[in-house]
Amino acid sequence: MKPLAMPTTRRRRWRTAGAVLLGVLVAGGIGEWLGWPFLAAPLQNALSSALDRRITIDSAASPQTPDAPGFQVRFLGGLRLTTPRLEIAAPTWSTTPHMLVAQGVALELRYVDLWRAYRGQPVRIESLQARTLDGNLERQADGRASWQFGSKPASDTPTERTRLPLFGQLLVNDGVVRYKDAPLGADLQATISLAQLAPGDAVGSHTQVPTSVLKVQADGRYRNQPLKIMLATTAVLPSTETDDTQALPVALALDATVGRAQLVFKGSAKDVLQSDTFAGRFSIKGPSLAAVGDPVGVTLPTTAAFRSEGSLVKQGNTWQVVVDDATVGASRLKGAFTYDAGRSTPLLSGRLGGNRLLLADLGPVVGTTPAATADTAEPLQVKARGKGRVLPDRPFDLPAMRAMDANVLIDIGEVDLNTKLLQPLKPLSLHLQLVGGVLTLRDLVARTAQGQLRGDLTLDGRAATALWNADLRWDGVRLEQWLQQTRAKGLPPYVAGKLQGRAVLTGQGRSTAEILASLKGQFRTELRDGAVSHLGVELAGIDLAESLGMLIKGDDALPVQCAVADLAVAGGVFRPRAMVVDTADSAVWVDGSLSLATEEMDLRAVVVPKDFSPLTLRTPLRVRGTFSDPQTSLEKGPLGAKVAAAVLLGLVNPFAALIPFIDIGDNKEAERDAVGCQGLKQRVAAVAATRPPAVKK
Known part of the structure; x- marks a missing residue:
């Protein structure tokens, strides 16, 4: 009989193990069905340890939440929690009373997301539903953020982006969220409400069909600019995965005033909270283009008042904008840009x-x-x-x-x-x-x-x-x-x-x-195939008789045989090395200076009749004063023969040096102008040869 004892013992052991396993399964099934009501405290401690943050879970409805269901938790396929009240404490460095307090909570978390959060990655919440919500989100200048969990320290580079919590689904009936972000200069308070959509209503197009809409109103400051936002989006947020190409966009409507700019946007987004991917139509206006660039960190020029409309697509860090129509003051522009x-x-x-x-x-x-x-x-x-x-x-x-x-x-x-x-x-x-x-x-x-x-x-x-x-x-x-x-x-x-x-x-x-x-450098210009007013030349030469005749019989055009201006620029002052307009009647020579530094001018125009006799050199015309108040006058004092010749030669010598550099070009017009300037040079040389001798003392 002894050989039969061993099989019997084994069978008993297997039966015992099976009974225990069955009991565990039955107990687990009953626990899952009942929601493990006695695990509120152990789960609270486990989550606090995993997230390195104090978590408080109420196990029964309180007087403040009489209609809320009691605590329930289920573990199969992930952590699913319902509780009358859930509180997530603020980090130790924060002065706020809490990070999050929610009542009437239904929360779903995946185990893989809990592990990633423990390792310091952004926390992802599969689903969060709450009757009321009160939150305080903060990010300090050193990069530490209240939504960062676990013991992993924050990045030492505050410019590195710290992501907000990710949501697969978010349903909040009524809530208040305060958000402070030192790197972005943001200090906002937002109210959140959930409203049912009437049949036929829509927030946007090409998105999933919503039955309710999440409305957010925010006031405060962003990038140190006053901000006011009204946002409406379908309450069910898309799932955010590593590859979100399959995520179904949700409708999004935004009406915002940031600083001095006003923006209206209607379209869709794959993640409203992260603002990583969205597309739609926009209209924007403000007192200057710079008012638009300041809030988003884009350098745009300061301009007159503007308004614009077009389409906008954002994918990660890349913005694509097509401006269908932009009005800046009285200007009409359009364009397509990538930032x-x-x-x-x-x-x-x-x-x-x-x-x-x-x-x-x-x-x-x-x-x-x-x-x-x-x-x-x-x-x-x-x-x-x-x-x-x-x-x-x-x-x-x-x-x-x-x-x-x-x-x-x-x-x-x-x-x-x-x-x-x-x-x-x-x-x-x-x-x-x-x-x-x-x-x-x-x-x-x-x-x-x-x-x-x-x-x-x-x-x-x-x-x-x-x-x-x-x-x-x-x-x-x-x-x-x-x-x-x-x-x-x-x-x-x-x-x-x-x-x-x-x-x-x-x-x-x-x-x-x-x-x-x-300014310093050079400025040179020539007039080809030119003509000037006969009356203007005579008035410049102050020939009253000729000018009166022009007024009686009418003005006519004098062909220009040579017109050259060669200016040297230094210290913001323009000085003519040679500046002359030669016609069949007279030659007008100009010297002096024009200063952009002091906004003053001191120019002299000398009109010489065609025979170039120094004895017929007319009294020079002076233009002096400031750019805003120029004054014209005749040069005082008689102009004797010796003085006249000296004035003329002082104007002519730089011109003679300039002649070889005049571009003749390859057309008859340019050649004719060059010949005219050569002829002017020859007449000037004749004047120099007949200059009156110096008077002996």
């Missing part, structure tokens, strides 16, 4: 186009003020006259130039130069590049009055004082069209012809006025 904020230095790239651009609307960009409205025009004019200076002196925002890079192609149909005296540029194209604080305008091409302007400009803002370089060429610009000359019907323009030339200039300063005051 990459994930680079060490953010990059803005794209194209800017439009029908019309007024420089007055972009005045603050170059240091001026935008065109004044009717209410402000008179005070501004009075202020300008009181200062007595006309050059823009508004400082450049050089730190903003170093905060972002840019690569933008610009093509504008018409550029208004903010003056009634000059014809607009039609069209204008250029390549704008901003790299490391150096702004470059390359491949500049502008057309006006049948001619064109080409060149490159650079503004180096890497230091405290900006360095400016310009190399500009113009050719074929018809002055009778470019200059708005108002004359009676039938009378010729005061000046006509094709203008060509080149300017190579450098300067430095912290504003446009300072740069102009430090």
Whole structure:
């Protein structure tokens, strides 16, 4: 009988083990069914240990929550918790009473998410439903955040992004959340409410069909700008996975006032809280483009008042914007841009186009003020006259130039130069590049009055004082069209012809006025196939008899045989090395100086009759004073023969040295002008040969 004892013992053991296992399963099933009501305290302690944060779970309804269900927890497939009240304590460094207090809570957590949170990764909540919620979210300047759990220290680099908690589902009937973020300069208080949607209502399109909408109203400050937000989104948030390409977007509507800018957005988002991926239509307006860039950390120029509408797509750190219509003052623009904020230095790239651009609307960009409205025009004019200076002196925002890079192609149909005296540029194209604080305008091409302007400009803002370089060429610009000359019907323009030339200039300063005051380089221009007003020449020469005759019989145009201006620039002062307009009647010579540093001028125009006799040299005309208040007068004192010859030769000698450098070109028009200037040189030489001898004492 002894051999049978062993199998019997084994069977008993297996039966016992099976009974125990069955008992455990039955007990576990009963526990899962009942919700393990006695595990409130142990679970509270376990979560507190896992998250390194005090967690409080109420096991029964309190007098404040009489309608809330009692505590229940289930473990199969993840942690599912319902409790009348759940509190998550604030971190030890925080002064707030708690991080989160929720009543009527239904919470779902996956075990893998708990493990990741313990390892210091952003906490992810599969589902959170609450009747009421009160939260305090904080992030300090050193990067520590109240939503970071576990013992892993925060990053030592506060600029590294710290993500908010992730949600698969969020349903809150009523709540208040306070949010403080030192790196972003944010201090907000938001109220949250859940409302049922009426049949046919919708927040957006191309999204899942919602039955309720989550509304958020927030007030406070963001990036140190006043902020007010009204946001509506479908209450069910999409699941956020490592690969969220399969996540179904939720509808999103936003009406926000940030600083001085107002934004309306309607579209969809894959994660409303993270704001990582969304797309939709927007409209925005404000007193300046800079008002839009400040809240989002994008460097945009200071301009006149603007409004814009278009489409917006954001994926991670990349923003894509298509501007269908943008009005800046009276300018009409459009464009398509990409902004990459994930680079060490953010990059803005794209194209800017439009029908019309007024420089007055972009005045603050170059240091001026935008065109004044009717209410402000008179005070501004009075202020300008009181200062007595006309050059823009508004400082450049050089730190903003170093905060972002840019690569933008610009093509504008018409550029208004903010003056009634000059014809607009039609069209204008250029390549704008901003790299490391150096702004470059390359491949500049502008057309006006049948001619064109080409060149490159650079503004180096890497230091405290900006360095400016310009190399500009113009050719074929018809002055009778470019200059708005108002004359009676039938009378010729005061000046006509094709203008060509080149300017190579450098300067430095912290504003446009300072740069102009430090300019150095050269400026040379020539007039081809030109003509000037006969009356204007006679008036310049103060020949009253000839001028009276012109007034009686009518003005006519004198062909220009030679017109050259060669100016040396140093310290912001332009001085003519040679400046002359030679006609069949007379030659007008100009010398003196024009200072952009002091905004003053001292110019002298000497009109010489065709025979070039020093005895017929007329009294010079002087133009003096400031840019805002120029004064014209005749030079005092008689002009004797010896003095006249000295004046003339002083004007002529630089011109004679300039003649060999006049571009003859490859056309008859240029050749004719060069011959005219050679003839003028020969007549000047004749004057020098017949100069009266010096008077012996």
